[in-house]
Amino acid sequence: MLGVTGSIAAFRAADVTSALRKEGIDVRVVMSAYAKRFIGELTFSTLSGRPVITDANVGDFADRPEHLALGDVADLFVVAPATANILAKMAHGLADDIVSTTYISVTCPVMVAPAMNTRMYDHVTVRENVATLRARGVTVIEPDDGFLACGDYGKGRLAATDTILAAIRNAL
Numbered sequence: 001m002l003g004v005t006g007s008i009a010a011f012r013a014a015d016v017t018s019a020l021r022k023e024g025i026d027v028r029v030v031m032s033a034y035a036k037r038f039i040g041e042l043t044f045s046t047l048s049g050r051p052v053i054t055d056a057n058v059g060d061f062a063d064r065p066e067h068l069a070l071g072d073v074a075d076l077f078v079v080a081p082a083t084a085n086i087l088a089k090m091a092h093g094l095a096d097d098i099v100s101t102t103y104i105s106v107t108c109p110v111m112v113a114p115a116m117n118t119r120m121y122d123h124v125t126v127r128e129n130v131a132t133l134r135a136r137g138v139t140v141i142e143p144d145d146g147f148l149a150c151g152d153y154g155k156g157r158l159a160a161t162d163t164i165l166a167a168i169r170n171a172l
Ligand SMILES: Cc1cc2nc3c(=O)[nH]c(=O)nc-3n(C[C@H](O)[C@H](O)[C@H](O)COP(=O)(O)O)c2cc1C
Pocket: 004, 005, 006, 007, 008, 009, 032, 033, 034, 035, 082, 083, 084, 085, 086, 097, 115, 116, 117, 120
């Protein structure tokens, strides 16, 4: 299961979805409302061959709520890209949208691939939330150093697609 949140790097999750499906992995995508401002759910439904679950359509597909139905079958939950916001919600147990609710509904291993401006990634709240998640057993796919979409330079760029794919294959 792939959670996509509202980062400029959200388009890179399309490559992850496509590559996994080509390897025969069944990918189910859940998207935050903000993620939909960066990339359309049609991209993910086409690439995954599955309906994409968002807050706008949750409840439409299953007789069991989707966050539970998906959690029943998920082998791995990966949030990529993971915003500062979803990291905070995951660290503190907030469940106010489909991505955060799914996190606290799954029993499978969880991974996050943070992506954000370097000042955000350096902020003490983000560092503490990442540390909390790591201590809880969540695998953190560290962001890379480099030029960021905003023009700044530093750590915060979503990890390379191959790095994310290798981490997923390894976990599966
Ligand atoms: C152009 C633009 C790019 C953004 N990129 C990021 C990002 O890479 N990482 C991040 O944590 N937040 C980013 N944000 C802010 C998030 O979209 C915002 O915090 C939002 O509330 C996240 O919601 P979500 O976690 O539910 O998707 C960006 C906002 C804008 C307008």
